[in-house]
Amino acid sequence: MDDDSQQPQSMQAIGVELSEDNGNEMSSEQKNIEASAAETKADDLVDANPNQKDLTDSDNTLEDSGDFPGISSVMGGVPSDVSSPTAPLQREEDVTAESWRTKRKHVFVLSEAGKPIYSRYGNEEALSSTMGVMMALVSFVQSGNNSIRSIHSDKQKVVFLQQGPLVLVSVSRAPQSEEQLGKELQYVYYQIISMLTQASVARIFERKKNYDLRRLLAGSEKILDSLLDLLDTDPGFLLGAVRCVALPCQLRDSLSSILTKAITPNLVFSILVAEHQLVTVVQERAVIEDCRLDPADLHLLLNLIGASSAFQAGEIWTPICLPRFNPDGYFYAYISYLDSSCTVCLVLLSTDKESFYAVSGCKKKIQEAMEAQNSLQALAGALRCCSYSVSLVGVPELLHFVYKPLDIPDIYRQLPQFTSPEPDGPYSSEEERQRLFDLYRYLHCRIHSSARPLRLIYHVAEKETLLAWVTSKFELYTAFSSLVTKVGAINVITKLLRWIKREEDRLFIRYPPKYSTTPVPGKGVKSGRTDRTDPSQNGFFTGL
Amino acid sequence: MMKKPDLKVVLLGDMNVGKTSLLHRYMERRFQDTVSTVGGAFYLKQWGPYNISIWDTAGREQFHGLGSMYCRSASVIILTYDVCNMQSLVELEDRFLDLTDTASDDCIFAVVGNKIDLTDDLEAAESDGERLRRGSATKLRKQVHTEDAIALYKRIMKYRMVDEIHAPAADKMCFETSAKNGYNVDLLFESVFNMVIPLIVKKKANGPDDTVNLAQNHHVKKAKSGCC
Numbered sequence: 001m002d003d004d005s006q007q008p009q010s011m012q013a014i015g016v017e018l019s020e021d022n023g024n025e026m027s028s029e030q031k032n033i034e035a036s037a038a039e040t041k042a043d044d045l046v047d048a049n050p051n052q053k054d055l056t057d058s059d060n061t062l063e064d065s066g067d068f069p070g071i072s073s074v075m076g077g078v079p080s081d082v083s084s085p086t087a088p089l090q091r092e093e094d095v096t097a098e099s100w101r102t103k104r105k106h107v108f109v110l111s112e113a114g115k116p117i118y119s120r121y122g123n124e125e126a127l128s129s130t131m132g133v134m135m136a137l138v139s140f141v142q143s144g145n146n147s148i149r150s151i152h153s154d155k156q157k158v159v160f161l162q163q164g165p166l167v168l169v170s171v172s173r174a175p176q177s178e179e180q181l182g183k184e185l186q187y188v189y190y191q192i193i194s195m196l197t198q199a200s201v202a203r204i205f206e207r208k209k210n211y212d213l214r215r216l217l218a219g220s221e222k223i224l225d226s227l228l229d230l231l232d233t234d235p236g237f238l239l240g241a242v243r244c245v246a247l248p249c250q251l252r253d254s255l256s257s258i259l260t261k262a263i264t265p266n267l268v269f270s271i272l273v274a275e276h277q278l279v280t281v282v283q284e285r286a287v288i289e290d291c292r293l294d295p296a297d298l299h300l301l302l303n304l305i306g307a308s309s310a311f312q313a314g315e316i317w318t319p320i321c322l323p324r325f326n327p328d329g330y331f332y333a334y335i336s337y338l339d340s341s342c343t344v345c346l347v348l349l350s351t352d353k354e355s356f357y358a359v360s361g362c363k364k365k366i367q368e369a370m371e372a373q374n375s376l377q378a379l380a381g382a383l384r385c386c387s388y389s390v391s392l393v394g395v396p397e398l399l400h401f402v403y404k405p406l407d408i409p410d411i412y413r414q415l416p417q418f419t420s421p422e423p424d425g426p427y428s429s430e431e432e433r434q435r436l437f438d439l440y441r442y443l444h445c446r447i448h449s450s451a452r453p454l455r456l457i458y459h460v461a462e463k464e465t466l467l468a469w470v471t472s473k474f475e476l477y478t479a480f481s482s483l484v485t486k487v488g489a490i491n492v493i494t495k496l497l498r499w500i501k502r503e504e505d506r507l508f509i510r511y512p513p514k515y516s517t518t519p520v521p522g523k524g525v526k527s528g529r530t531d532r533t534d535p536s537q538n539g540f541f542t543g544l
Numbered sequence: 545m546m547k548k549p550d551l552k553v554v555l556l557g558d559m560n561v562g563k564t565s566l567l568h569r570y571m572e573r574r575f576q577d578t579v580s581t582v583g584g585a586f587y588l589k590q591w592g593p594y595n596i597s598i599w600d601t602a603g604r605e606q607f608h609g610l611g612s613m614y615c616r617s618a619s620v621i622i623l624t625y626d627v628c629n630m631q632s633l634v635e636l637e638d639r640f641l642d643l644t645d646t647a648s649d650d651c652i653f654a655v656v657g658n659k660i661d662l663t664d665d666l667e668a669a670e671s672d673g674e675r676l677r678r679g680s681a682t683k684l685r686k687q688v689h690t691e692d693a694i695a696l697y698k699r700i701m702k703y704r705m706v707d708e709i710h711a712p713a714a715d716k717m718c719f720e721t722s723a724k725n726g727y728n729v730d731l732l733f734e735s736v737f738n739m740v741i742p743l744i745v746k747k748k749a750n751g752p753d754d755t756v757n758l759a760q761n762h763h764v765k766k767a768k769s770g771c772c
Contacts, residue, residue, distance in 0.1 A: 195606060219559050219580030219604045308582045318583020
């Protein structure tokens, strides 16, 4: 190790963070923090100084604390940056213009050879010299046996993520932590992998270092663009959870049971989606015994569907990789809309490339069963009132909340989920929504700080008061009108938790159903399973 | 079970030449902006008493590996290019032609130049109103001429080792279309459908079932070629 390269290379306000800087100090500090977090009592509320509008570090922590350079610089310049919603995308944008430079968040993807692969704004081609500089930074630090993680300046943060032969860079003015930006880059990487698989990306660059990956990704820019839009608006990515359509329990059960009955060999997931939200997911018993559908994979899948075209009559058949499930193999996804307005969408995932007609037959069965039970009308009715207002909870002080249950029995291997009302009232405008989401992001980053995790934060912001709370049973973020008192806030949360408890069968999928495509239990199931672990037979690896 | 389609039509061609738009124009009678297709999309079209399946494939290189699967025992392959982009015609030969190896032996080929509305070639076919409305909007130069398409068609026949006398005439199988204003779109689909219906009738008569089973198509063909 070259010690010189570990020194933070700061020029005035710019600091570069390397992955191993101050390694020893950090770990000793870490111990203290873990200890303090463990002592923290859930009802330990500490006042934020209402006069100080800045989201600085010291005013809302539970314990007195040392300095956390990462976090405090995250929050530098927050109040001024919170506004500016993302402008509509223009791929032909002039990359030398001031408007391009001042974008809230840029994301770039390049190859290790410095070849541009993707840029959120502007043409990648025009950015090849910029990307060359990024690659130079990465390789300079690499030559010192180290890796660059981020560069911090007053107003911007540059975060690097290297994944195999790809380098992803986020240049952000948004008030997000380095960790959160890194996680977003990870999603971008996963979305690329979902289209190409990790193995084939690695193989391509092994064969040809300066390969232009845009050849394979051409046409997919919209998928990455829409992913980045979702990352800035959907709390599901932040929480690692999916939002499902609020539905009467009986209706969801009957839909699930329709799905469990329409099966064919090699079908492993049946997913029903309405308005880009999950209605229900049914999974093959044998394959999924020890792993479940990861929320990240579901997000990527739903984003891909949302950003791809087919008109109502069409049935799509496409290879897709679920990177969290298996980054190197393909599933074959059957995607078809069930209603004329294209709101209800059926997704069937098979491991067999050739099974289109069999899987399409399953859709016919599902459609017939839904017609017989009038399910589509019932679903359409439920969809009309599925997004709910926070006023339903019946507490005027509560402006908004995000709730993720953590107490789902593990035997059900349930997908992590969350619920959240439609942001209305003060959050009707896009700017205000973005501001609220930024506040949630800030709280999330504090709660999940790897250096110093917290369990409860009471935070007085400029226009509202927020409370974030994590217990073994849930993770909750709430926004109150600024007139609320601490005691008042606790009362409201008690009421909210009671309301959620009452509604939970409607808000969440409680008991996910499973099916078995191997008809005979016992021996049959066993042989079915060995079939699927054999790569030569299941089609998992045929795409490689 | 789903109804077994009687024949399979596959649209092939580079990305962005307008395959999805052509099909959309034909099926839904309108033009709208589409986004890049992923994988392939399957459509069923009722044509008289016959069920025609149409595969609209993604032109992106990313999905190239799937092409031969979509083409398996296809009766019609529509190779699509963009008249304003010579490269898209070249790609048909370089990248897509070998995908057609899995198609049915008596597969019919059509070579289609789309986006003719973008060139000044279509003036005659357009209504006056259309022309006025667009005024003097800058027209692109047409890069690919009908002769180029006809030459490609002949090379395809050679590749498939089909004697030109037995194949449909080249000038009948090369189309220039506009998915945007609908020019020649119905003509394209309807003439290929009409051309393959006799083949289906023949197959039905020859086949062991009274319906054509896609999985069994191969055997039917083999039996046929054996006696010729």
